[in-house]
Amino acid sequence: MDLKNYRKDRNGIFSLNVSGKMIDFQMCKGRKKAMVCFEERDKESVIESILNHCLDFFGSSVPFYWRFDYLKDYFVPKLNTVSLCIDICLEKDFSDWEKLETFISSSPVFKWIGLETKAAAQSFHPESKFHQVESIRIVQLENTFPFSAMLRHFKGRQATVICNRRINSEDLIEFVNRWKSGEAFQRLEYLTLDLHDYGDRIPIGVPQNQILDEIGVKYIDAKKQPPTHTVPKLYDWNYRKIQLNTYPIMSRAYVVRQLDNRVASISIGESAFRFGVWDKTEEEFLELISQHP
Template sequence: MKKLIKSSSQMQRFRSVNTIRYNHRSARTYVCIPFHYFHDNILKIVKRDDSKNDYFQLNVSGKIVDFSISYKHKKYFPVAFHQPDGFKSLIESIHNYLLDFFGDSVEFYWEAHNYKKPIPQLENLTALLHLRHGLTESDILDMTRFENFISSSPVLKCIDSDILNVPAPMSPESKFYQAEYIETWQPEPTLPAILRYFQGRQAFLKWWKCDTQNVIEFVNKWKSGEAFHKLEHLKIKNYENEFPQNEILDAIGAQHIDHAKKPPTHILPKIYFDIAFQKEAHTDPITSYTYVVRRTDNRVASVSIDGGIFSFGVWDKTEEEFLRIVE
């Protein structure tokens, strides 16, 4: 099959591919290629329906797999089938085939949309979780199942979720807090307590209500070098009320740049960027006259408080180096 593909007119198209995604939902998984504004599905993976008999078989990395052809959205694409207990082995075979076909020229992502099955541990695979949970009062997060999903999956590159109806705190040691990027909407700042236990690099937290003390404790922990060693950028949006700017700046011992000068702007590439659906590939810029300094290495972080938005950007510079770039 590989020889057939490589000799076909589609080979030029495949040479332009740099990302492949496994888009996993409850009853199906799509293998797709992200393009601007859409994901182009190239394969669908579902459980075999024994009432159908229009299958043909192909050898995929040494495994004989049943296929059929589906027509949807004005295009044909193959469908691979697995037995009820054969999902894992089929995914492994398909992934090995794609690795062999593309080599290390592409990045592989697995995006889970629920926590029913752990994300498989596959070579060169980046794990993502896109979860919309608790939109009704009866939809309560199953903590045992969710923690099992997190602990059994690879460390997540990105968590993008609305986490409502969380019945209990997560363990401080949960791999949830190890995700490199977390974006959440949550009514209660401590469920989960990202601002207390986050170990990743970038976060965007949307809160229904604000706990000023949590913000103060976060900054002071960073300043002491006690936690948040990898942190690069943090943004909190509070929907219910504004952050008390003077109270927070006084409590964190913020330092100030002379208003006659122009402060530098903190901006970074996002840890994860989906070319299909995200418009901005960089973090929101932070241009602020206030900053704090970490005692352990003299590193600087810009601090901005604007109404209900708190922004925190860590510079790869000491205070002396930072002040040199102030115009």
């Protein structure tokens, strides 16, 4: 169901009683879904009525997501029982970063943000709610993205970045060392950086051995089979039906966090950097490996 219909002249409108409020709907034959017709002044009450109807029908045990992919109105409903997800696509001429920053900061913390931008992206404020999002997916195949700032300030659990610019090895070293020390990223479960150029992979452009040496990496015995790290995705609108889990990481290299002795698998390939945190201490991790020769 779409929550806004901008073309009310195409098909007949019918009304339904939704949690005590009469709301107009219209069927969209092409998209095969109902579209809500309402005046701008009624949008909050309409959305609240639809949510209450869903809660009455499904109960509170079913997760509800408010997902939208346009920033025309910069509107997010104040609904306590809904996880907020936003899919943003910014064209080359986009320049109103201050308004976007204000919109994100004035909204509740998002469950998921998908950001595809062709514009030269600017850094968000270090305390911006952009960095607090639970899960984020960034696609930047033109211009540049401030990857260093995101690595430094991200406070969420899962992050995927796809870009076509080589990255600085110092940024990756700083990221891993801050995780190891417990200074940052304590909630992180998974991070991946993929370098693409419209479908073609490009070299990641970082000295792998230098990074592995400087982060104090440890290695699983060469005779042992390394375990595969993967966790359920918190949310991903683009691949929600076909990829339920994060990309699997199978690597002999791992690092240990000083704070609680937790382990993270680390993989640096020709065009990808992957980092997966286990819910196990080093002792438990090695015990897991010993059980699978």
